[in-house]
Amino acid sequence: MLFNSIDFAIFLPIVFLMYWFVTNKNLKLQNVLIVSSSYLFYGWWDWRFLSLIAFSTLIDYTIGLYLGRTSNTTKRKALLWISISVNLGFLGFFKYYNFFLDNFITAFSFFGTALSARSLSIVLPVGISFYTFQTLSYSIDVYRKKLEPTRDFVAFAAFVSFFPQLVAGPIERATNLLPQFYKKRIFNYTKAVDGLRQILWGLFKKMVIADNCAVFVNSIFDNHQDYSGSTLVLGAIFFAFQIYGDFSGYSDIAIGTARLFGFNLKQNFAFPYFSRDIAEFWRRWHISLSTWFRDYLYIPLGGSRVSKSKVIRNVFIIFIVSGFWHGANWTFIVWGTLNALYFLPLLLAHKNRHHIEVVAYDKKWPSIQSFLSMILTFGLTTFAWIFFRAENISHAFQYITGIFNISLFSIPEIRPTNVLVLLVFFIAIEWIGRRNQYAIETLGFQWKRPVRLAFYYALVIIILLFSKNENTFIYFQF
Template identity: 55%
Template structure:
């Protein structure tokens, strides 16, 4: 059940009505509605994996209680490492086993040892990377005595499986979400209106921008040996906007619909393509994951407290692990490594925290340099996205090679294209809207909100109706 599907358009209003008008007498009844809705939502993907979600939830709930009640450090460590091992074990088996088995087999074959790996024929449970990280942060925080263990199983279950964020985040923290599910919510019309605006803008990003760009990005990447330099450059740009519109669109829809239920989720994107360097980009892109790795991996490794050697080591570990989190393919590891290399000069020059405020342009030469920094950062991101999108590192390298060797900059016709290069004007209009709204959560609210709402709905109906792409990219992670 996708957020942009007709079935979800029926599901969400039903849950909304039950939540606010039928089972609204207490926090317990509100949470019961949301937990039942969440489990139903997840079972629509594959009901068999619902048991895995419930087991993972119970494991972390129970081990959290045992860690808190532990009277000896040895006992606390036992339950802590049990939870960590089982959670990462499930993630490893479903997501990474075939990758490691195939990579080991290829390495052995390369040195003359013929092997045939035993691969698992299993489907990756949707959202496993996200709800596993919810549970891991909860258990770690209890072990480090940052929070108390939750005693109400329904409340904790809702924290893990809350359907707006269940399959693609944002990655929530118990310190932020649990206090909200432990109190009765009261309907706030203004908050609900904000939620509708944010949800609709997320839907625009998905069906108008991401899905339209996907038509071209897929065609160019699938047939890149026949594409000239201009088409290959456009393919990388289209994919950059596809993945941004797709993932930030999902996050906006998740945050927007959650406001309908009186619950605030962590912001996941903050206009990342207006960043002036890679460090700023990663403070604005997939914020919940970046901050998760910072708090639970980078800082425990020593963070920035040691010498430059330690800082460089920890930075590369963070980016490589972030790449590997996205998928079991060397292309994702290469993508993480490239971003680490991008980050390195800023770290060495101690400029990784230079651009902390929202960008402002004025009519002077400084603004020209700022625009140049934004464009160069975007182009570097596009180059890295080629590895993220490619099926193999070899394909990514050949794609990049052809950009510089097939020096033909003429328009090429794509047999499945509908809008020709009008798509560039659509992207341009989207960038202008986002630029003018970069200090806001979403562009619809404010002056002329009614007109903007009508225009968004018209764009969704006009372009979304013909979309061939329903699934969100990050569902595979």
């Protein structure tokens, strides 16, 4: 069920009314409603994969209980490895089986040995990369004794399957989200309105910015040999905004929807394209995944508190694994490697924490230095996005080769006037609201009520006028 579909527009009000007017007096019933609604929401795609969520939930719930009952180090490690094996085993089979098989066969054929093996027609379960990491973090935190294991199976099942963020995040930690299922929720009008406001902005990002950019991105990338270098640059820039509008739009809708039900999810995007270096970009882009890899992979490897050679190793491991998490394709590995190369000099020079505050925090405009730094960072990021969007390595290099020739200085063949106007409007609103959790969080409060309402109605009209068909979200494939 897509957030930008008629199905969800019917589903959400029904669940909302039942939640606050039917089950509101019983916390257990509210959690049962969340679980059943979440399973319906997920099963709308393919009910067969509900068994994976149920099995993963049961395994990690049981392992959590056993971890709470034993202090034996050997047993605790064995239990943790069962959780890791089950979760990563599911992920590895559904997402990477054919990738490893094909590359294994290719490697042997390179040495003159022909192997024959059958690839499987495996359907990737939607959101498996997200909910497996969420349940895995629970087991790890219980193992580390940062969290007491829960004995409330319904609350845990609700934590794993919570429909607003089930399919594409944010990847919530049990330490933040799980305790919220233990507490009685009381309807808060201000919080609900704030949630609706964030949903509106998320829909604008997805249906107006991302989907309109996608029209040109698909045409340019699919027919790159027919376009000039300047048009290919424009296509890469449009993809940068497409993936940002698509993914951060989903996160905004998820966080806003959760707020309607009295839950607080963590911010997943913090205006990453206003970053002044790659380190700052990765503190602001897909925050829930970046911090997950930091806490559960980078730091256990030693982080930056080891020798320089190991620091370099750790940086490449975390970025390459992050790239591979996105998909079973060498393009994602190259994308991760590129970002590691961008990031490493900052870390070795101890400048990776140089920009902590929001750019031009107490000013209207950035300094020239900050502006140029933002342009450079955006350019490096956009170049890396070419590999992310390309179908394969060959496609990516052909696209890049097409950019760097004399046609780079020509006038682009396409004239996406409407999209450019929408992007200017979008960037302006994001810049004004860059100090907030999301762009229009406090923007309306600075205006009188008629102006504020006019702005919201204008967003609705723009969505209705410029929205495309019910396009799926990019990160559903991950």
